Amino acid sequence: MTVAGSAPRAPRRTSAQRVLVRTMSNRLGDAAMALSSGFAALVVLAILLLILFDVVRNGVSHLSITFLTEAPKEGMTAGGIFPAIVGMVEMVLLMTVAGVPVGVATAVYLHEYAPAEARLTRLIRIAVANLAGVPSIVFGLFGLGFFVQFVGAGIDKVFFHGDKVYGQPALIWAALTMAVLTLPVVIVATEEALRAVPRELREASLALGATKFQTVMHVVVPQASAGILTGMILAVSRGAGEVAPILFTGAAYFLPHLPKGLSSQFMTPSYHVYVLATQSPDVDATKPILYSTVLVLLALTFILNIAAIVVRARVRRQSGLQH
Amino acid sequence: MPAERRKPTSSTTSRFAAARPPRLELAPAPKWHAIVEWGLRVLAASAVLAIALILIFIAKEAAPLFYSGAIRHEVTLAKMWFSQLWPGYDEAASVWQPVSEIPKFGVWPLIIGTLKVTIVSMAVAVPFGVGSALYVSQYAKPRTREIVKPLIELLAGIPSVVLGFFALIVMATWFQSWFGFESRLNAVVSGVALSIAVIPVIFTLSEEAFRAVPRSYVEASTALGAARWQTILRVLLPAASPGIAAGVALGLGRAIGETMIVLMASGNAAIVSANFADSVRTISATIAAELAEVVFGEAHYTVLFFLGTLLFLATFAINTVGDWTIRRMKAKLGGAS
Numbered sequence: 315m316t317v318a319g320s321a322p323r324a325p326r327r328t329s330a331q332r333v334l335v336r337t338m339s340n341r342l343g344d345a346a347m348a349l350s351s352g353f354a355a356l357v358v359l360a361i362l363l364l365i366l367f368d369v370v371r372n373g374v375s376h377l378s379i380t381f382l383t384e385a386p387k388e389g390m391t392a393g394g395i396f397p398a399i400v401g402m403v404e405m406v407l408l409m410t411v412a413g414v415p416v417g418v419a420t421a422v423y424l425h426e427y428a429p430a431e432a433r434l435t436r437l438i439r440i441a442v443a444n445l446a447g448v449p450s451i452v453f454g455l456f457g458l459g460f461f462v463q464f465v466g467a468g469i470d471k472v473f474f475h476g477d478k479v480y481g482q483p484a485l486i487w488a489a490l491t492m493a494v495l496t497l498p499v500v501i502v503a504t505e506e507a508l509r510a511v512p513r514e515l516r517e518a519s520l521a522l523g524a525t526k527f528q529t530v531m532h533v534v535v536p537q538a539s540a541g542i543l544t545g546m547i548l549a550v551s552r553g554a555g556e557v558a559p560i561l562f563t564g565a566a567y568f569l570p571h572l573p574k575g576l577s578s579q580f581m582t583p584s585y586h587v588y589v590l591a592t593q594s595p596d597v598d599a600t601k602p603i604l605y606s607t608v609l610v611l612l613a614l615t616f617i618l619n620i621a622a623i624v625v626r627a628r629v630r631r632q633s634g635l636q637h
Numbered sequence: 638m639p640a641e642r643r644k645p646t647s648s649t650t651s652r653f654a655a656a657r658p659p660r661l662e663l664a665p666a667p668k669w670h671a672i673v674e675w676g677l678r679v680l681a682a683s684a685v686l687a688i689a690l691i692l693i694f695i696a697k698e699a700a701p702l703f704y705s706g707a708i709r710h711e712v713t714l715a716k717m718w719f720s721q722l723w724p725g726y727d728e729a730a731s732v733w734q735p736v737s738e739i740p741k742f743g744v745w746p747l748i749i750g751t752l753k754v755t756i757v758s759m760a761v762a763v764p765f766g767v768g769s770a771l772y773v774s775q776y777a778k779p780r781t782r783e784i785v786k787p788l789i790e791l792l793a794g795i796p797s798v799v800l801g802f803f804a805l806i807v808m809a810t811w812f813q814s815w816f817g818f819e820s821r822l823n824a825v826v827s828g829v830a831l832s833i834a835v836i837p838v839i840f841t842l843s844e845e846a847f848r849a850v851p852r853s854y855v856e857a858s859t860a861l862g863a864a865r866w867q868t869i870l871r872v873l874l875p876a877a878s879p880g881i882a883a884g885v886a887l888g889l890g891r892a893i894g895e896t897m898i899v900l901m902a903s904g905n906a907a908i909v910s911a912n913f914a915d916s917v918r919t920i921s922a923t924i925a926a927e928l929a930e931v932v933f934g935e936a937h938y939t940v941l942f943f944l945g946t947l948l949f950l951a952t953f954a955i956n957t958v959g960d961w962t963i964r965r966m967k968a969k970l971g972g973a974s
Contacts (some may be wrong), residue, residue, distance in 0.1 A: 322844045323866065331768075340864035340865075340866070340867075343864055343865075343866035344864060344865045347865070347866040347869060347870075348772075348776050350768060350773050351768045351769065351771040351772035351775070353768070354764065354768025354769045354772060355768070355769035355772040355773060355777075355789075357765060357790055358765055358766075358769045358783065358789055358792065358840070359789070361792070361833055362788060362789075362791065362792050365795065365800075365803050368803070368807055369799075392830070394916070398925070416680050416683050417674075419677050419680035419681060420680060420681040420683065422677060423677040423680070423681035424681060426666070427674065427677065428681070429676070434678075434682070437685055438681055438682065438684055438685055440684040440957070440960070441684040441687070442684045443956065443960040443962070444688055444953055444957065445958075447887065447891070447892070447894075447952055447953070447955070447956035447959075448688075448691060448949060448953075449890075449893070449894025449895070449896065449921060449948055449949070450797075450894040450895075450896055450897075451894065451921045451924050451945070452691065452695065452927075452945050452949045452952075453691075454925070455695045455698075455924065455941075455942060455945040456694055456695055458693055458928070459694035459697065459698045459942070460690055460691075460694040463698075463933070464694065479720055494691075495685050496756075497683075497684060497687065498684075501684070513793045525666035525667075525670055526666070526670075527666065527670040527673060528670075540892055541790045551794060554796075555795075555796025555799070557796075557797070557896075557897050558797075558896040558897055558921075558925055561925055562929060584796055584798050585798075587798050587799065587802055588798050588801070588802075588897065588900075588901065591801070591802045591805055591806065591901060592805070592900075600710055601806075604802070604806075608799055611796060611798075611799060612795065612796075612799055615794050615796055616791065618794075619790075619794035620787075620791070623787050623790070623791075
């Protein structure tokens with residue numbers, strides 16, 4: 315029996331060889347890491363481009379001015395999406411009017427007034443974070459249960475002797491549901507903008523004898539207006555694209571006329587895409603219209619998002635914050 | 638006029654009183670300022686109010702399930718959660734058939750469907766989300782980063798109905814020809830489509846987490862002779878893991894609750910099976926597809942609101958954990974981001 319140490323074995327590597335092996339394996343490891351992460355990023359970008367390419371290629375052919383200015387015709391196999399565009403604009407305007415002031419006020423309170431450790435402050439922050447995570451279909455249920463069945467039916471009982479006027483899905487309820495949904499978007503963007511306003515500006519204003527409220531209204535908020543705009547744009551983009559929250563609160567398959575008032579239903583391109591893609595009796599006949607509607611919707615949200623990115627980049631550069 | 642504001646410190650308490658400059662006389666802020674500021678506070682509480690109202694009003698519509706005799710005659714919690722021996726079936730089963738002669742409200746097909754789609758989407762979204770975050774934060778040149786990052790964030794701006802449309806019209810056909818799926822719409826197609834919505838969530842938070850890791854960690858590791866990949870695997874990833882975990886949690890919340898993509902691309906068949914190539918029906922898609930056709934206040938309506946409450950509570954729990962993790966990470970790393 316031989317002692318282990320005396321067994322014949324491969325010649326020891328010289329230190330130069332060992333360094334070489336280690337360098338090689340490290341190079342290999344580095345290359346693998348860089349390649350795999352780069353591949354992941356490439357695939358994600360490819361998906362984006364693929365969707366864009368497919369939608370533009372198939373959507374452009376049917377796109378024209380009349381597509382944007384005509385109503386759907388012949389069971390939605392011809393014509394345009396004019397009523398949907400009008401419906402979306404009205405809904406988004408109402409949503410902005412209702413939601414943005416509340417969002418801005420919340421952000422101003424949180425950033426300018428709220429004591430960081432107070433229970434209310436913490437509660438609000440938790441609520442905002444969670445509101446952003448509530449599934450959009452749950453907003454739909456909420457809109458139906460609260461706005462339509464509770465507020466709307468209540469208004470009917472008091473003002474319309476129980477006739478169904480507001481106690482049914484309507485433009486106003488869809489817009490308010492969407493306003494609640496987009497509240498966190500506005501709050502987060504506004505707060506980021508407020509954070510970027512330099513302390514010195516506030517101090518200078520206070521030192522000149524302005525009250526806290528005057529400082530906030532005349533110095534801080536105007537300085538943050540670009541950021542507030544960003545939040546508004548993002549909220550509009552979100553509101554224009556969401557479908558689930560308006561399924562039961564006001565969106566209509568098809569309306570021969572434009573919405574007549576706050577209590578009427580409305581069409582919107584996002585819901586129109588869903589209807590055309592899933593409920594159409596003749597899929598092939600509606601396909602060109604479907605693609606063009608998607609193209610319009612996608613172009614709209616991309617333009618809004620790019621605008622938001624540009625405005626935000628400018629804000630960040632001005633404030634010199636590193637993000 | 639503002640006598641109480643001027644109230645001097647009594648000269649006996651401070652020996653240096655004489656050296657102080659004269660006090661500034663400021664007019665008190667008008668009263669309406671205080672009122673408006675109080676109003677701001679009330680408006681700020683509206684986010685809390687919104688969350689509370691959401692829970693109250695969906696739970697309210699689901700509540701008759703627990704006390705209404707007429708509804709309990711048709712469906713009870715036990716009938717929803719435990720397999721029942723339905724007429725025409727050989728053995729006890731959990732079946733979702735709300736619109737049939739004997740309405741059946743077994744929730745397991747929906748829960749299993751939701752899980753299957755979620756598993757597929759997370760299995761795709763986590764590696765690609767974290768991987769691209771790693772690339773953008775560690776390998777990309779600044780100029781590349783300035784292009785790639787906004788583009789991936791742009792992906793987050795694609796409305797889910799457009800992703801659903803893309804999955805339904807384009808992806809489903811491709812997947813069927815690649816993998817030979819029997820049913821065109823299934824858990825794989827909808828899960829992969831769903832991952833497109835989840836990737837930006839995971840990407841954004843992971844990228845932030847990678848960049849929040851202090852430079853000194855990386856420098857120390859390099860100084861000890863570690864190669865770059867070793868530094869990334871053993872130093873950077875562990876240090877950024879709370880942020881990545883938060884991103885995964887928020888992505889999970891998004892995946893479970895997302896509606897339009899699964900509604901359009903999952904096939905909507907409530908089947909209990911382990912096969913990912915079968916059509917599935919998720920909780921969110923069930924609510925979206927069925928609520929429009931139910932009679933208000935009936936058993937089916939009540940059950941759908943009950944499912945909504947479940948969905949709300951599940952995502953609320955996941956998001957709370959995710960949000961808490963983010964806060965802890967930011968506090969730990971000194972708010973570097």
